[in-house]
Amino acid sequence: MPFALVAALAGCASPTPITWHGDVAPLVNTHCARCHSADGVAPAWITDPTQAVARADTLRAWVDSGAMSPPASDPACRDYVDAEHRWLDPADRQRIVDWVDQGALLGDPPAEPLAPPPPLATLASPDAWLSMPDPYTLETDDDDNKYMCFVLDVDTSEPFYITGLELTPGNPAIVHHAVLFQVEESDPAEDYDNPAGQQAFDCRAQTGAALWTLMHGWAPGTGATIFPEGTGLPVHADARLVLQVHYYEVPGADRTDRSRYAVTTASEVDRPIAVYIGGAFDFRIPPFVAEHTHHNRTRNVRDDVDILGVLPHMHRRGRAYAAEVERDSGETCLVEGQFDFDNQYTYLFKEPVPWNQGDTLHTTCVWDNSATDREVTYGEATDEEMCVFFSYVAPR
Template identity: 40%
Template sequence: MSDGGFQGVRRRVSKKPSPLGGFMLRRRHIGLIFIIALLSSACGGKSSTEADSVESPDGGGPDSGEPASVTYYADVQPVLQQNCVRCHQPGGLGAGDFTDPSVVSALAPAILGAIDSGRMPPPVSDPDCQDYVGSEHLRLPAASRDIIADWIDEGQALGDPSDAAPPVVVETELSDPDLVLTMPEPYAPTFADPANPGNEYRCFALDPGAASGRSITALAPIVDAASLVHHIVLFSVPTAELTAEERDPQGFDCIEAMGTFGQDGVIAAWAPGMLPLRIPDGMGLKIAAGRSLVMQVHYFANGIEGGTVYDQSSYAFELSDDASPAIVTTVGNTSFEIPAGAADHTDGGTVPNPDQDLRLVSIFPHMHELGVTYDMRIRHSDGSQTCLVQGSYDFNNQLTYQFPSPISFARGDELSFSCTWDNSGGDTPVRYGERTDEEMCYFFVTVGR
């Protein structure tokens, strides 16, 4: 394991002291919907007899003679409302309309196959490690998986529509923002990169306007073309260092934006289903004068021809003039080497807190395409531990995990972190780097006093 710490690795490293003092200045080495596989190709298909028997006349399973104990309206529909329709609905990013029982009935074996293969829902941090805001929508309990399996086994009875659960309303946008910043112009992704078919990473520079010199206390995107927008990462960067290309109203290609802007500029990462990010207890993320915001949008083709659908998404903010400072700081390791052919290589480190009591608000884990799992926890001075984030990693489903209440990180404690990668298909070692064919092990931690 490598020692961890904080260190600038961007080409645009801030020279300003940290508002949180010595802990953040001890820097050595550093120490993002769904990508939908075709549901029809998922395992778990039914025999032709089962497929032809969606519902018996009495509402029970095939040849049951009795009403089914598990029905769509009473049992399956609430599961889908809670965990799936954030993407799988008309105009959403996921394949199929899971609000339509006929669609769900036809796709049921494929849905179960996608769950059992681990592809759906996309992996997120385990709330049993540490709960986070919105976990009830992002993580599918094993009992919910079993409801779908039992429904299929019993013949997929629809049951009584009066048993249907009310729609689950997930407030993914701020209801009364102080400021909304919108992409300068509508943009139609072309998906022209042959190395990333069906995907495009596009960055748009935004004038912070009224946010300049103030603190962000809450933020959330307003997604325009939901069928295309896979995830969004928001950065703060020095305005003077934006090039002419980066100021283009049509944006610029930026698949490696995390390496370019990420070290001292990450504000938050969003994916469908996330709730607004709120900085609690009077804290805020200050947007210093002379900085711009850059919004990286990952577009996913979703069967749409490049250049035909336009997006003009926005980001909304609640602002404060007197919030106490919180910052997003980077914890990680840049000294690792993943051996060629290694299927399960782990590296990480520790970062001590020598001199002040802090509070952790949220964590955004980040690796590249070889990333498999991550873990971060506090090792307290009394020998106990507090798990912070832990789970399987998906480069295409990167999230900021916001804790319901800030977590104490006291003087004398240390952060312990690790990343695991799978390079079993590689014939050369892989080291730290900004390109997506290189790797990272970062945790962007929002921290305040």
């Protein structure tokens, strides 16, 4: 056979097929198995080879739409704790899509089974457990969702600092996500038009919770948040800690939950963490606009601080966010990604970012208001919008 023909045939060799066992299973194991499990909030079939192949079109739709794995900040912007599990690289996302398009081949099982994903970070020796006052039995709204707030059982007669915290959902099958607030100078129940002193109440539609300071956000697959040594998040005297839980009803699942936070604490720390609320409050989102972008810049006119982490927050129209520190020497990216109201993460950076006097915090929010016939502005209620970046900052 002539050499030229051999070379041509070699160049036409078929690419190695993409298979479940060889390509897709390792990605699912790394990015999905923590939530998609028998005792998790997401369907477990995705980790079963036979079922995954049979329902490959569903898997493709989830991945191609960006719904799975849920949107997270791009670690190419700023590396953060657990990024290797939260972030599904676009090339890997496309590989799953291509696997389905090529026929969802099963392939040969590996000689050794895949190791389970590494466990989430935990608090080895909590100083206290902050629990819901009583077990709660889920009664969902018409759309199978429920937002409930619980005043946690915690003694705040004296101030203290939280140096680490970890949410343990009492019933992972129905706890979709949760947010922890510190409430001062008001009664949490009254803020939602309930009788004063109520310890558990519906809080889906916010009605005036302006004095609520967000402290932490949790979604399935989130481990413990452990602040750098010598730092801590202050809990003020006589404040109330309120846990807002988004429940989602799963047919056949137990409906009772009593979630709780494990915390490590200190009476004093060298560098108290402040929750800096950055972002925009003066935006106006026009009606029937599918992509409205708003930028805000805030100059640091006070002391030099380190930004330890960020939790971006918008409401249902939120689609994308970004934040960076601008200085004379250039820009430093903090967070950047697509926004999902039902998956709001606290991004704790592996290395703090300086925000010095004279530096500018540049934030960007993008909303989709295409389905609304009115202008939308800033507000606490869920039919209004926000562009807030809750940032953990510590003095230098």
